[in-house]
Amino acid sequence: MTLLDGKKLAKKIESSIAQEVEELKDKGIVPGLAAILVGDDPASHTYVSMKEKSCKNAGFYSIVHKMPNTISQDEIIDTIKMINNNPRIDGILVQLPLPEHIDTTKILEVVDPKKDVDGFHPYNMGRVVENLPAFAPCTPVGVMEIFKEYSIDLEGKDICIVGASNIVGKPMAALLLNANATVTVTHIYTKDLAKHTKAADIVIVGVGVPNLIKEDMVKDGAIVIDIGINRLESGKLVGDVDFENVSQKCSYITPVPGGVGPMTIAMLLSNTLQAAKRRVK
Structure with missing residues (x-):
C-alpha cells in the first residue's frame, strides 16, 4: 500500500507558485x-x-x-x-x-467568473463539463493532481464517487469523464452503496460521515481517495474511510489529515496565480 501524500505534493506546488510570484513581482x-x-x-x-x-x-x-x-x-x-x-x-x-x-x-x-478561483460559478462549471479552459473547484482539481503525481492512469478505470455535491462530487465526475474514466456517482438515495464501491477500481468519497467506507466495501488493490474531514468528540481528525482497516486492502490511499486537504489550498493558490497572469501585458 502506497500513501498518497497530498501534504508533500502541496508543498512542492506552493514552492513553485512562490517562485512564479517573484517573477510576476518583477513585472509589477x-x-x-x-x-x-x-x-x-x-x-x-x-x-x-x-x-x-x-x-x-x-x-x-x-x-x-x-x-x-x-x-x-x-x-x-x-x-x-x-x-x-x-x-x-x-x-x-x-x-x-x-x-x-x-x-x-x-x-x-x-x-x-474571471475571479472565480473557487470554480463555483455556473459559467466555470459549464466549461469544466465541456472540457474547456476554466477554473474548476479546488478539491476535485487537487485530486486530479494527486493522480498525475503518482502516475495513476484513469483511462477506462471504473471509478465510484460517493457524494454528489456541487463543489466536489459533480465537478469530480466531470473531470474524470474528461479523463476517459467510467464514472458512477452515488449519494444519499443510492440503494446499495457497497455494491457500487466494491466494483470500483477507484473509490472517491467526500460526504462528511466518519468511517463510512469499511474494509468489506472495497475490493483488493483498490485506490481510495478520502476527501472527508471530521472531528470526533475525542478531538481526533478522521476521514470518511475506516483508514486502519481499508488501507490493508488498498494499492493507494490518501491519509486524513495530510491527503486531499492541503491540495485544496494549493489549487486555490494555483487558480489565483493563473488569474493574476492575465494582468501581464
Whole structure:
C-alpha cells in the first residue's frame, strides 16, 4: 500500500507558485485574493486563516472581509461587486456555508467568473463539463493532481464517487469523464452503496460521515481517495474511510489529515496565480 501524500505534493506546488510570484513581482504584479467570511462558524474561520497563511507564504496580497451573521444579502452582493472592480484582486473566495437567510447560488453568481478561483460559478462549471479552459473547484482539481503525481492512469478505470455535491462530487465526475474514466456517482438515495464501491477500481468519497467506507466495501488493490474531514468528540481528525482497516486492502490511499486537504489550498493558490497572469501585458 502506497500513501498518497497530498501534504508533500502541496508543498512542492506552493514552492513553485512562490517562485512564479517573484517573477510576476518583477513585472509589477502581486497576485491578490479576497475572502468573504460571514458569521462565526469555527471551521470556516479555521479554513480562511489557513488560506491566509498560505497566501502570505506564497507572496500573495490577501484580504478577508469579515461580516456578521446578521448581514443582509444585498450588503454581501455590494461587497462582491466592489471586489469585482478592484484591479488589485485577482481571485474571490466566498467561504461556505453561508447563513440560512442568504441565497448561496445568488451570491456565487455575482462573482466575476474571471475571479472565480473557487470554480463555483455556473459559467466555470459549464466549461469544466465541456472540457474547456476554466477554473474548476479546488478539491476535485487537487485530486486530479494527486493522480498525475503518482502516475495513476484513469483511462477506462471504473471509478465510484460517493457524494454528489456541487463543489466536489459533480465537478469530480466531470473531470474524470474528461479523463476517459467510467464514472458512477452515488449519494444519499443510492440503494446499495457497497455494491457500487466494491466494483470500483477507484473509490472517491467526500460526504462528511466518519468511517463510512469499511474494509468489506472495497475490493483488493483498490485506490481510495478520502476527501472527508471530521472531528470526533475525542478531538481526533478522521476521514470518511475506516483508514486502519481499508488501507490493508488498498494499492493507494490518501491519509486524513495530510491527503486531499492541503491540495485544496494549493489549487486555490494555483487558480489565483493563473488569474493574476492575465494582468501581464
